[in-house]
Each structure stands twice: as structure tokens, then as C-alpha cells.
Amino acid sequence: MTDTGVVGQRTSMPSRVELYFQPAGLKVRVPPGVTLFDAASWNGIAIDSTCGGHGTCKKCKIRVTDGSVPASALDVRAFSATELRAGWRLACRALASDDAQLEVPPLATRPKAATVGVGRQVILRPAAQKRYLELAEPTLADQRTDLERVLAGLDDLELRVDLAVLRGLGQRLRAADFKVTAVIVDDALIDVQAGDTTQRLLGLAFDLGTTTVVATLLDLRTGTPLAVASMLNKQQPYGADVITRISATMLDAAALATMTRLAHETLAELAAEVCAAAGADPVDVAEVALAGNATMTHLALGVDPEPLGVAPFIMTARQLPDVLAADLAVPAHPRARAFVFPAFGAYVGGDITAGLLAAGMNRDARTRLFIDIGTNCEIVLGNRDWLLGTAAPAGPAFEGAAIRCGMRAADGAIEAVAVTPDGVALTVIGDRDPAGLCGSGLVDAVAGLVRVGLLDKSGRLVPAEIAAELAPALAPRLTMLGAERVFVLHWRGEPGDSADSIYLSQRDVRELQFAKAAIATGWQVLLDEAGLTAADIQQVLLAGSFGSYLSPASAIALGLVPKLAVLRVVAAGNVAGEGAKMALLSLRERAAALALLEEVRYVELSDREGFNDAFVDQLQFPG
Numbered sequence: 001m002t003d004t005g006v007v008g009q010r011t012s013m014p015s016r017v018e019l020y021f022q023p024a025g026l027k028v029r030v031p032p033g034v035t036l037f038d039a040a041s042w043n044g045i046a047i048d049s050t051c052g053g054h055g056t057c058k059k060c061k062i063r064v065t066d067g068s069v070p071a072s073a074l075d076v077r078a079f080s081a082t083e084l085r086a087g088w089r090l091a092c093r094a095l096a097s098d099d100a101q102l103e104v105p106p107l108a109t110r111p112k113a114a115t116v117g118v119g120r121q122v123i124l125r126p127a128a129q130k131r132y133l134e135l136a137e138p139t140l141a142d143q144r145t146d147l148e149r150v151l152a153g154l155d156d157l158e159l160r161v162d163l164a165v166l167r168g169l170g171q172r173l174r175a176a177d178f179k180v181t182a183v184i185v186d187d188a189l190i191d192v193q194a195g196d197t198t199q200r201l202l203g204l205a206f207d208l209g210t211t212t213v214v215a216t217l218l219d220l221r222t223g224t225p226l227a228v229a230s231m232l233n234k235q236q237p238y239g240a241d242v243i244t245r246i247s248a249t250m251l252d253a254a255a256l257a258t259m260t261r262l263a264h265e266t267l268a269e270l271a272a273e274v275c276a277a278a279g280a281d282p283v284d285v286a287e288v289a290l291a292g293n294a295t296m297t298h299l300a301l302g303v304d305p306e307p308l309g310v311a312p313f314i315m316t317a318r319q320l321p322d323v324l325a326a327d328l329a330v331p332a333h334p335r336a337r338a339f340v341f342p343a344f345g346a347y348v349g350g351d352i353t354a355g356l357l358a359a360g361m362n363r364d365a366r367t368r369l370f371i372d373i374g375t376n377c378e379i380v381l382g383n384r385d386w387l388l389g390t391a392a393p394a395g396p397a398f399e400g401a402a403i404r405c406g407m408r409a410a411d412g413a414i415e416a417v418a419v420t421p422d423g424v425a426l427t428v429i430g431d432r433d434p435a436g437l438c439g440s441g442l443v444d445a446v447a448g449l450v451r452v453g454l455l456d457k458s459g460r461l462v463p464a465e466i467a468a469e470l471a472p473a474l475a476p477r478l479t480m481l482g483a484e485r486v487f488v489l490h491w492r493g494e495p496g497d498s499a500d501s502i503y504l505s506q507r508d509v510r511e512l513q514f515a516k517a518a519i520a521t522g523w524q525v526l527l528d529e530a531g532l533t534a535a536d537i538q539q540v541l542l543a544g545s546f547g548s549y550l551s552p553a554s555a556i557a558l559g560l561v562p563k564l565a566v567l568r569v570v571a572a573g574n575v576a577g578e579g580a581k582m583a584l585l586s587l588r589e590r591a592a593a594l595a596l597l598e599e600v601r602y603v604e605l606s607d608r609e610g611f612n613d614a615f616v617d618q619l620q621f622p623g
Contacts, residue, residue, distance in 0.1 A: 017096040022044050022065070022103050028095055036069070037091035040104065041237050047091050049237050050542070057240070057401050067100025080499055081516060110146050119358045119578035122586040125175050126220045127337070128185045128286035130198040135178040137570050144172050152190060154182055159189045162335050183333070185287050190335040200284040203329060204225070204271055205580035208263070208292030209233060210242055210375065211399060211408070212545055215270035216277050216326055220229040220286070223585050227277035229270050232408075234262040235299065235389060240401045241375035242295035246309035249299075256304060262298040264329030283333035288325045289580040291341045293349030293376070300328055301340075305614055313346040318597065339583050341593060345602055347391035352378045354579025355543050357593045362385060367536055369523055370572075371561065372543040373398055373550065377519045378602065381526040381537075387600040390530055391483065392522035394515040397417050398439035398546050402511050405489075405502045407436030414441035414502065415549060416487065419448025420469040424489060432504050434490045440549040445489060445504050446512050447554035454478060454487065457620045459513045461485045461506055481505070515619035523562065524603060525615060529603055534562035542573040548573045560623045 016029045019039055030039045040047050049060045049355030058078045064087035071084050072093040079088045110592055133153040136142065144152070146169050147161065169192055173180060176194035183191040201221050214230040238248045238259060248255040275282050290297070294315050298305040301323070307314045325336035350353040352372060356362065361370055363384050370380040377394040382389055400406030400413070407413050412435030416427035426441075428434050437445070449455040453470045454462055467475040477488040479498050486503040491502035527533060540561050542550055552569035555561045561569055582589040605611055 017151045018061060019096060020100045020101040032097055034096050035092055036094045036096060036510050039096055045104060046237055055092050058090060061105060062089055062091040063087045063103040064089060065101045065103050068098050069094045069100055075162060097307045100331050103407050120360050122589050124585055125587050126585055127587055128201060128220055130201050130335045132196045133180055133200050134180060137178050146173055153319045160187055161189045162574045164335060165189055165192060183286055185337045198588055202280055203584035204285050204605060205289045205577060205584055206267060206290045207574055207577035208296045209288055209582060210296060213266050213270060215274050216573055216577060217274040218581060227274040229273045231270060234266045235259050240396045240399050243309060246305045250306055259299045260302040266332050267328055267547045282331040286336050287584060288330050288332060288336060288338040289352045289583045290338060291351045291576040291580045292349050294343045294346050297340060299349055308346045315343060315346055318342050342597055344389060347376055348378050349388050351576040353593055353596055354595055355575035357582060358575040358578035359541055366538040369537050373545060373546045375399060378518035379522045388526045388603055389600045390522050390526060390605055391605045392518040394518045396421050397511040400438050401444060403508045404505045405437050407438055409438040413438035417441050417444035417448055419452055421452055422473050437502060439546050442512055444551055446509055447557040457623055488573055513619050516558055517615050520559050520618040521615045525605060525608060538560055540569045543572045543575045547571055
């Protein structure tokens, strides 16, 4: 091998290139000319990326520790000269042209996530149930079949019987002296178990997010959560948002199968984790509920998502036919059922159906605004008499993508920022040295700079002389990095070395403005449609993991939500997960979720007259 310099290419390309990935300790051989990002992804090594390997997020950093990988033009802009000499490259632009040893930074597979949220008490009546039966043994006088004998013990139910139940039924009945437990889900008899197993009846609720997936194991007899866990969606290397993942399936015929497999691996790992934490046997999981947006649901079930990504944005189906837990590769009873939440449309998915169910939007007399903030922002306005919904393309800023020093909400991320004329105070996840800025910290930082006057209403950082007058203690943080003005949040090296700092750039502010304008235009359109003003809103619910950690005061200050009293803006948490739990615990709530499809009227923003003008108006920060 040669050094890590920019030069040293061979005059002829080898037929295969050997790459040694550390710390995985994995050696792979790939055709020359493929990117290091693809070489890693093909072999199950996850490299951080939010753009899906298109060279826009600059997150896929990898270090060449031995061998020659020439620097690309994008590398020169993404890394300092010192970092380039140390071998740092963007994996999506680095081509495998020679044997090399590579160091892959660890991926934060456990981002900070909301695992619980606002919910309601429900009447416990799950679709899954167990009945203990003590049956009379056959005699010459009683020659009913084994199945007839079991069904007679369940004569208050009209049941379908899975064929697999019949296999071995006779042997099982006789081995158990005809003392057995019938396992029923909805109107299907899915198993007959030896002895009394009625004390073991479990369900798994999943919130299948684009970024984070949350699993909760429930005791269906009592409604008690037994364990909860979350992890990064393993599809992450294909992009931070649904559009990049849909695009991946359009560009690569194998991508759909790969992303389906990755979704299954994510669900399976979480299911195994919560079962282990509770000391539970996965075979006792009789039913699964899954809430996810339309794209995540399509990918998890192996359904082509391409029509979701091109106009007129059509789903394959709003409600799905019978689905088994096995169709999602979830370790559970072999014939466990899966309830997949229906979607309103291509960009208002089953996770929003679940969230509205948990929040009781169709039960409350108050007029409330429900906002699930993410790359795609879903917004619902209304009360028990009417509901209006829409979706706004907020972009990836809230996930830390497209932000110069952005990162996900994991250890080292700045999650809260307090800016006063006297200084800057940071709150960092994991109480460690800051490594980057996540979405909630971004919103706080911008809101703080607006309050002290270092950002004007248009989102422009004020000139140095004005900064010196308004906040002399902060003025040294307002500096130049190349040709761009930045505000330094944390000096990692010597004060004054802006290149080795965590900063907020002028471009970062613009990214947040575009996201804020899309969301604010969305809820303003719904208010106009309803003939209401912001003063008519009695409560704002901020849903999802991002909404859980977003400061209501900062959201109001930026105009991300209507200007209301701070106490009216509530972090609702993981309401999608709460809705999934409710669907497992109550048939009545499951029916209510299906009814929501007819209760919410969808308002399309893209063809709305005046949308572009309203969007431009919302780019400014409130005065």
C-alpha cells in the first residue's frame, strides 16, 4: 500500500480492489471505480449519511489510514488541509482505485428519541385473547373431530382456523390430556397450546420512523408496558428523508429489496431487545401494531414506493389486506397478526393517524393544532366537529442535515442553546464535549440571536459594528469563515479559530428559514381554509421526537408555531407510538383509527393559489 496522499494513482486499474474496514475488521473485494460509500453499504457497514450518498450532506466522513484515495473537489471544500493530509475523505465521492485500509467513524445507532407521548385511557379489549379449555376426551359415543371439540369450547365466537393449527392438533390435545389454551386474534384461531398459557399474552407496538424506530412490548391482559427500546432506522445510509429513499429505489432495481431487508432487521432487533429485557418468549407475542409514514410502510412491506415520489403522489393502498408479523420479519408467534395503520395520503401517513388517535383530536371540543415536525411536516387543525390536514416539505434541517455543524440528536449534540447579551450557554446530550448541533439546538440558537438582535428579521447576521454595540460580549463570536459569516457557539480549539469550532453559518439560518416558512405557511393555509385566526387556536401539540425536545418559547419566537401563550404549546411526545399501543389494547380504538380516514379533509398545498407568495412572506422572523 502507498500513503494517503492525493497523488499516486496506478496507470492501470486492478480487476479487484481490496478494502479493509476498521473497526469492523472486515476485508472486502470490490470492482475498481465504486465509491467507498457503496463498497461499505454492500457489505453491511453503515456510514453516516443524510442525503443517500449524493454528495450534498457531507456527513459520510471516512479516514484512509493506509493506501491511496485521491481527494475530490468536494473533499477540498469539506475538510481542512490538515484533515485531508490525515486521510479524511467523503465516502460518497471517494473511488476505490487501489487497495486501502479505512477507518469508519462509529454511527450513533441510538439517537435520543421520545419513547412515550400524550395518550388516553382506553377500555381494555384487545383483538388478541387466550381461552383456557378443559375438553371432554373422544369416546365411541362422542366422535366429534378434534377441531369441532375445540370450537365447541369457543361457541361464543365465530372463528376462522389457520391450516397450520390443524397440523399436530390431535397429538397436542392428547399429550395435554385435552387441557389446552386457544390463541385467538380477531376472528382467527391461530394456535392451540398445551396447558394453561393464559398468563402470557403479549403485543408489540412499533413507531416506524424515517430516522428512529421505537418498539414497546405490552402485556395485553393488563395493558402494562413491559419494555421499550429505540434505534436508528437501518435504512439511514439511503438518505435522511423519504424522497431520497424513494429515489434510491428508482435508480437501483436492488434498492427496494435491500431497504425492505434493512427495515426488517431494525424491527427484528428491537423486538428481540424488548423481549429479552422483559424476560419474555417471542412466541407469546400474538399481535403487532405498526405506525409509519406511507413510504416507510411501503418499504417495510416490500411495496414499490415510486408512485409516492412523482405527481400525482398515489399510494398503492390506504388500507392493507391481512398482514402477518412474519411479513415484517418480526420474531413473534408464527401466525401472529399485524395491524398496520392506514394513511390519509402519500405524505400524511399511518403515523399521523396513530398520533391523532392518541391525541384525541376528533374527541376534543377545543380547536387544536397538531404539528409533527420532521423532514416532512404533517399538520392537522380542528376539533371534534371537523378536521383539516396537510403536509409541508420542511426539508432536513431539523435532522441536522444540510447544517454545516449539524448532527442527529445523539451523544455530543448541542440540544439547547441560551443566548444572552453576556454569553452563550449550551446543553449537550450525554454531558460531554460538544460534537455538533442538532435540530432543537439549531432552533434555540437562531431564536436567541434574533432576541439579542444579532439576526435581523430577514435572517441576516448583522454587521460587526452593530454587533459590538448591541452585545459586546458576543461580538467576537461573530466572525468570518472563508467568505461566509458565522456565529461561533463553541470554540473547540483556540478562541478565534473559527475553522475548528462549532458554529452557525448564514447558510444554516437560511435552511431553517425555509423549513420554518414551509410549516408556518401550512398551518396558515389551514386557518384560512377554516375561516379562523391564530387567536382561535386553544392548544398546539408538537408531536414526534423533535417536537418533544423543541423549546416552545423558541418555536413561538421564530414563528414556527402561532404566537400564543407558551403554556398553550405542548410537547406531545411519541404520539404515533402511543396510538400503536392503543390499537393493540382496544378494538374500539382500532375502529376509531379507521374512522379517522373519513373525518380528516386533506388540503393540498402544492397547487394552492397564492402558496408561493405566502411562503415568501413567512420567511421573515416575527418582529
